[in-house]
Amino acid sequence: MTMSKLQTAAEACRPIRDGATLLVGGFGQPGTPHTLLGQVLAQGTGELTLVKNDANEPGLGISRLIEAGRVCRLIASHVGLNPLAVAMSHAGRLQIEVYPQGILAEKIRAGGVGLGGILTDIGLHLENPAASRLVEVGGIQYKIEPALRGDIALIHAERADTMGNLVFTGTASNFNPAMAMAADLVIVEAAEIVAAGALDPDQVHLPGAFVDRVVLIESTGSDYGVLKHHALQA
Amino acid sequence: MHYKHRIAQRAAREIRPGQNINLGIGIPTLIMDYLPEGQQVFVHSENGIWGMGRRAAPGCEQPDLIDAGAAYTTCVAGAACFDTLTSFAIIRGGRIDLTFLGALEVGQNGDLANWIIPGKMTPGIGGGMELAQKSRRVVVLTTHVNKSGAPKILKTCSLPLTAPACVGLIITDLAVIEVTGEGLRLRELAAGVPVDEVVAKTEAQLLVPAGQLPTF
Numbered sequence: 277m278t279m280s281k282l283q284t285a286a287e288a289c290r291p292i293r294d295g296a297t298l299l300v301g302g303f304g305q306p307g308t309p310h311t312l313l314g315q316v317l318a319q320g321t322g323e324l325t326l327v328k329n330d331a332n333e334p335g336l337g338i339s340r341l342i343e344a345g346r347v348c349r350l351i352a353s354h355v356g357l358n359p360l361a362v363a364m365s366h367a368g369r370l371q372i373e374v375y376p377q378g379i380l381a382e383k384i385r386a387g388g389v390g391l392g393g394i395l396t397d398i399g400l401h402l403e404n405p406a407a408s409r410l411v412e413v414g415g416i417q418y419k420i421e422p423a424l425r426g427d428i429a430l431i432h433a434e435r436a437d438t439m440g441n442l443v444f445t446g447t448a449s450n451f452n453p454a455m456a457m458a459a460d461l462v463i464v465e466a467a468e469i470v471a472a473g474a475l476d477p478d479q480v481h482l483p484g485a486f487v488d489r490v491v492l493i494e495s496t497g498s499d500y501g502v503l504k505h506h507a508l509q510a
Numbered sequence: 511m512h513y514k515h516r517i518a519q520r521a522a523r524e525i526r527p528g529q530n531i532n533l534g535i536g537i538p539t540l541i542m543d544y545l546p547e548g549q550q551v552f553v554h555s556e557n558g559i560w561g562m563g564r565r566a567a568p569g570c571e572q573p574d575l576i577d578a579g580a581a582y583t584t585c586v587a588g589a590a591c592f593d594t595l596t597s598f599a600i601i602r603g604g605r606i607d608l609t610f611l612g613a614l615e616v617g618q619n620g621d622l623a624n625w626i627i628p629g630k631m632t633p634g635i636g637g638g639m640e641l642a643q644k645s646r647r648v649v650v651l652t653t654h655v656n657k658s659g660a661p662k663i664l665k666t667c668s669l670p671l672t673a674p675a676c677v678g679l680i681i682t683d684l685a686v687i688e689v690t691g692e693g694l695r696l697r698e699l700a701a702g703v704p705v706d707e708v709v710a711k712t713e714a715q716l717l718v719p720a721g722q723l724p725t726f
Contacts, residue, residue, distance in 0.1 A: 303557040303594070306574040329594070356633030357580060365632075374634035377556065378598025385595055398602070399639050401674050434574070446574035447558045449593040502571045506580045510568035 280438040280472075281490045285315040288463045288489040292321050292428055299384065299426035299459050300328040300338055301452035304357070307444070308337040309432040310499035311465045311491060316430075322346040327384070327426055329377065329451055331358035336499070342370060351424070353377035379421060381454050387425035388457025388486075394421050429459035431487075436466035437473070440487025441480040449481070456486045465491045467500075513683040516700065517651050519544045520726040521610055521681050524649055529607040530554055530600070532641055535579045537651040538610035554606060556637035558597050561589025578637065601637065602644045609645035611638065613652040613680075615667040618714035620677040620689040622650065623669035635672070642673035654682040654711050661713040663687065663694070684708050686726065693717050701725045 289312060292298070298316075302308030308328075316324075317340055324347050331352060332339045341347050342361055349371040355361050364370040375383065382394045395411060395418035403410070409420040431452050434445035442464060444452060456462050469492050493500070511519070518540035525531060525541075527549040533539050542564050545551055553562040555577050562577060563584035571582035575591075585591070600606065615623040622642050625635045642648055656662055663680060680687040685708045686698035695717040696708060705723070709716055 304576055304580045306557075306576055352634060354634040354636035356636075362632065372634075376635050376639045377637040378594065378602060378640050381594040381598060398643055399635075401671055444593070446572060446591050447555070447576055448574040449558055449591065451594050453593045454595055500573055502573050502582065503580075506576065507571050507582050508565055508568050 281440045281484070281487060282438050282469060283489050283491060285311055285465070285491045286319070288312070288491045289315040289319060291461060292316055292319070294321055295323045296321070296427045297325040297327065297425075299429040299451075299455035300326055301429075301431050301450065301455050302332070302337060303329045303447060303450035304332070305336065305500075305503060306446060306448035307432045307450045307452050308332060309430040309465045310337060311493045311495075312430040312463055313337060313341065314499075317341055317344060317346070323348055325349040325351070327351040327424065327455070329353050329380070331355040331361035333357050333503075334360045345369075349373070351375070351380070353380050375421075380424075381451060383421050383424040384451070384454045384458045386423035388454060391423055393423045395419070396421055424458065426455070426459040427461065429455045429462045431456045431462060431464040433464055433466040433482075435468045435470065435475070436464055436487075436490045437470050437475050437484070438490065439472045440464065440484030440490055441475050442466070442482040442484075442487065443475065443479065444481050453482045456482055461489070462487050463489045463491065465493050467493050467496060513653075515540060515543075516726070517681050517683060520686065520698075521649060521651055522546065524679065525551055525608060527551065530560070530605055532556065532601070532606050532609045532645065534609065534611040534638065534641070536612040538612065539577070539579060541610060554597075554600060555583070556597050556601065556641070558592050558594065559583070559585060559589060560592070560600065561586045563589070598637070598640060601640050604644060604646065606641065606645040608647045608649065609641045610649050610651055611642060611672075613650045613662060614656075615669050616650055616652070616663050616677055616680055617667045618663070618665055618689075618694050620675040621667045622648070622672045622677050623667040624672050626670050628670070639672050642676045647678050648676045649679045649681060650677050651681050654684040654708070661711055664713045665715070684711065687712075687716070690717075695719070696723065698724045698726050
């Protein structure tokens with residue numbers, strides 16, 4: 277019998293509890309795990325801390341969880357396309373913490389690769405030297421950014437095999453590989469799932485060693501389609 | 511020609527063959543229409559493309575291929591797609607030759623503020639801080655004054671900085687201004703704009719060369 281990590285969305289997401297920290301892939305729509313987020317919404321999980329590059333847009337992706345009051349804290353890099361999330365943060369109903377995009381990714385990577393944090397000189401001019409943890413290496417000043425991990429990562433891939441080896445596509449890769457390294461439980465949704473051996477080992481973007489559960493996207497409806505307002509008009 | 515396109519057209523002349531460039535949100539995006547003909551330029555998009563092409567034609571959009579502003583885009587021959595870690599390795603590792611960014615304020619020493627108005631506009635920095643701080647050259651594209659008519663080119667920025675002393679050139683609807691060790695030097699005028707108007711609408715001290723200035 278061959279081992280398989282294939283599960284239904286309901287089975288895969290059952291361990292997600294109230295108060296969990298979820299790493300959620302995606303830059304805008306591409307790479308956002310809509311099927312898994314839909315399951316989290318459906319099973320009623322709340323008091324969540326989400327880590328995602330952005331807040332999607334109203335009515336889409338993690339914004340549905342935010343709008344349903346399931347999210348208390350969002351760690352992101354840019355939420356400019358979601359005025360609802362910005363308004364909720366100004367009203368004190370959602371705590372938003374932002375980092376420079378590549379630094380957020382490196383904090384997550386550090387969490388995934390067994391490091392305590394990173395040293396960075398990005399945005400040092402905004403730091404209060406008295407309050408920041410600064411170190412000097414080779415005559416250059418850096419600040420310490422602690423590593424960031426999640427309880428669970430929700431990952432979107434284009435293709436997976438039953439071992440959890442992943443292939444990404446286009447700009448849907450984004451935070452997914454880093455996040456898939458940095459959580460205790462890694463759940464992946466994929467548009468296509470193939471048998472072990474069907475992926476060329478040399479073409480795998482993320483090895484299945486990082487992946488615990490694989491879910492097939494059953495409905496590739498409007499969530500995964502073209503958003504007309506971001507397309508050129510004919 | 512609309513002033514935004516005039517700025518973009520002038521900005522495109524700063525690009526040299528073979529450069530890796532990044533186009534920020536807003537006016538910089540329009541540079542795609544004015545890239546030098548027949549010369550290979552590699553457009554980087556921080557959400558994971560090196561070799562980005564023009565926006566996708568209507569009906570040809572691929573749901574998983576967008577630019578950093580969420581618009582559907584294309585790849586040119588020889589392009590590569592990758593994750594955020596790789597994308598920002600290109601940026602922070604110093605592989606971006608030229609970045610075009612918008613501005614809320616520019617200081618006369620090249621300070622740039624373009625990401626936050628405390629209490630009002632707080633979207634987060636995205637990739638802007640790393641691009642401003644680590645690109646080899648930063649060119650700012652902006653209107654010369656803000657919506658209430660106040661100068662954007664200042665002695666000292668009042669808003670929190672994106673990055674200090676990072677700007678090399680400022681291209682506005684009125685002028686081209688270079689940031690030098692001596693201060694801001696007026697280089698070119700938009701067609702029909704007198705020097706006096708540029709000086710009046712610039713809070714920072716401007717070095718104005720004698721004689722006729724080129725126009726764009």
